[in-house]
Structures are given as C-alpha cells and as structure tokens.
Amino acid sequence: MTNILIADDHAMFADGIASILKNEDSIKVVGRCLDGPSVIDFLKSNTVDILLLDVNLPGMSGIDVCKEVTANFKSTKVLAISMFNEESFVTEILNNGAMGYILKNTGREELFLAIDTVLSGKSYFSDDVTQTIMKGLMKQRTASKKSQPELPKISRRETEVLGLIMKEFTTQEIADQLFISLKTVESHRSNLLAKLNARNTAGLVRIAMENNLIPKEEG
Template sequence: MEKIRVVIADDHKLIRVGLNAILQLENDVEVVAEAENGIEVAAILKEKVVDVILMDIDMGIPNGIDTTYKIKSDFPDVKVLAITQHEERDYILKMLEAGASGYLLKNCGRDELLAAIHAVVNGDSYFSQSVSATLLKAITDLKSAPKSSSKADNPLSDREIEVLRLIVQEYSNVEIAEKLFISVRTVDTHRRNLLEKLQAKNTAGLVKYAIEKGLA
C-alpha cells in the first residue's frame, strides 16, 4: 500500500514534534519532512514528492496563506490542510481562496486529523465542526443580505446550483446522486463543470464561491 506523504509546516517545534509522533503510528502515512516557514516548504517541494502539507497560518513571512498561494500555483496537485488556532471567518475564507482543501483547529484529535488527511488526499474537503459552523453562519448572513447579483454574475444552471448546495452541505457524490435521482457519473460531471466554470482549485473553492454568492 502506497503511503500518504506528508510535510508538517509550523514555526513551533513542539507542534511539529507532536504531529510527527501521531502520524508515525499510522501504517499508511509517512512524514517526509518538517518546515518552520514557507521558504523551507518551497525548498522541500523541489526535492521531494509530497501529497499533503499540514499548514500553519502564523509562520512569519511568508505566512501560511501566502505560502499556500505559492504552492497551489507551482505544485497544484499538492493538497494543503490548514492546522491553526484561528477560527475566524476571514482566516478561513482567505485559506480557501489560497487553495487549501481543508481547515482544522489545533485542538482537534488524532482521529479527526487522520480523517482530514484522507479526505483531502481523496479530493474532498474537510472542515472542523466549529469551522463548518462559521461557514454556515457566513452563508446565512449572505442569504439575509440584499441580493444585487444578476444572472450574468452567476454562470451556473439550476441543476448545478442544486449540486453545489449539496456539496456545501458535505454530501458525498453517492448521496447527491440518490437525493437528486441522478447517476453518480452525472454528479461527477456536474462537479467537474462547477470546478471549470468557477475556476475553482478544489471543493473548498466551490464552498467559498457558494458563500460569496449566497447560493448555499
């Protein structure tokens, strides 16, 4: 079985050591390197094959947000999973805009950490429960705000909006297919079309778009 190759990026050694100790116990995960800033992350990616980066936000200059932008530009296949103490909406949205596939808080447990790593490797997004609550509140706030967008601002069909809303609610492709009475292959097609139309890097990008447009 091929292992998931992980880089831990955090400017606090204690955090890196702790995460490394947890992941070393897993048969399907390998920590290939540690970094304490964005410069070290970039250097590692030039030398090693990496699947997932566990990314702190507060790493000095460049910070985790700027580092994520750079990574997704230069290494688009590498998944970024934010692990931070910040649960404010602005931090979450900035990381999603940068291209992060998931967002965890540093008080998460081992099981949630592993679930998040596997989710982003499989192309899904993952948010801590409180982060999901923050995103839902952002959606609610936008729904209650006056709508000024026109059809021209929203290139999606009614069916694509239906699929997008269910993606935001964290339904799997199989669950979306069952709910909308369509095939899983059709759901896959809608998801690809959404990514292409909205120029989103991943599912997290779709979530961000839905929040901004009040579509969820």
C-alpha cells in the same frame, strides 16, 4: 505510502503532530518547515502528498504559501491547521486552494480522517469550522448590505447593458446586439454610473460583482 510535510513555526506542535502520525504505517512525515519559503524550497525537491499548513506562519503567510503551492505543485494537497476558528482565516485560505481546515485541538482520530478525506480528493472541515463559515457567509451578506443600505434599482435594460459591459463589449457592440442606437446605450451607461455611484467602467464592473447584480450564466 502518504508523504506528509508539516509547516508550523511552533516546534512543539509540529513535534506533536509528527509523533501522532509516526505510529501510522501508511503515513510518512517527510519533512518539517518553520516558515513559508522553506516549504516552497522543500516541495521543489521532494514529493509531498499532503501539506499540513499552519495558517499563521511568520514571514510569508500561510495564505501566500497555499496559493503558491496549489498553483505550482498541483499534486500536493493543502490541509490547513490553525489555532483560530476565525472566519476570515478560513475563507481566505479556502479561497486560495486549501482542501481542508482543522483546528489545533483536533484529536488524532479526526486528524487521520481529515488526511484520508483530503487525500481522496474531497474536502474536510471540522464541525466548528463549518459552523463558522456558514455564519460568515451570512455576516458577509448583511454587512455588505449595510454598507450600501439600498443601492438604487437597476432596470431591466440597464441590467442587460451592464451584463454586456462585464463581458467586455464596447458601447457600439452592445448597441448592435440590442438593436438600439449608440446614443441609447450611452444613456444607459450614464444612468448606471449615476445609480451605482461609479466613476467609470471599472467601478461599474466592481460594484456589479460585489452586489451580485448580474446573474452569471454558464458559458
């Protein structure tokens, strides 16, 4: 038996979902919530396998709810539902733990499929949503490239130093690891600050991560 909680402030829509699911023997709608806080409350005293979560909840947004749920109720999987096929909504809630994203015009067959898929631990996305995400990934790339049309080329040694900075090593430690002088590392740091147009270490790290300057290795 799969316990499902519906979180949507549109009563009519919540009813619709519930009536669709009602006919399925293996599924039980254990509750309905109209806002974020009541979802959290409900989960504290009930077992829920799948949370059908509207992204655009009033008050506490769906994103925050999702974050909270995946952090504190690990046995509950979130399947996001939204009226909008907006790239920002999709990526945002996926980055906060949702296992799937479907649109409100989804038919009953696809709804069941999505629920089963998410329930089995896999992720599910409507085809339209998938398209949107792929486009979004590209847009994000080109947009970030436009904002900083050409950031100066970072040399091999500077890249090394930057990588070690991101690993929280101090200048002295970096010097030791690279077998060069403290002063040399300071030179590289200084050049990095100038090239990346950063004021301090924080900016160095942020810009490096935003522009994917340091290939991350597995550790």
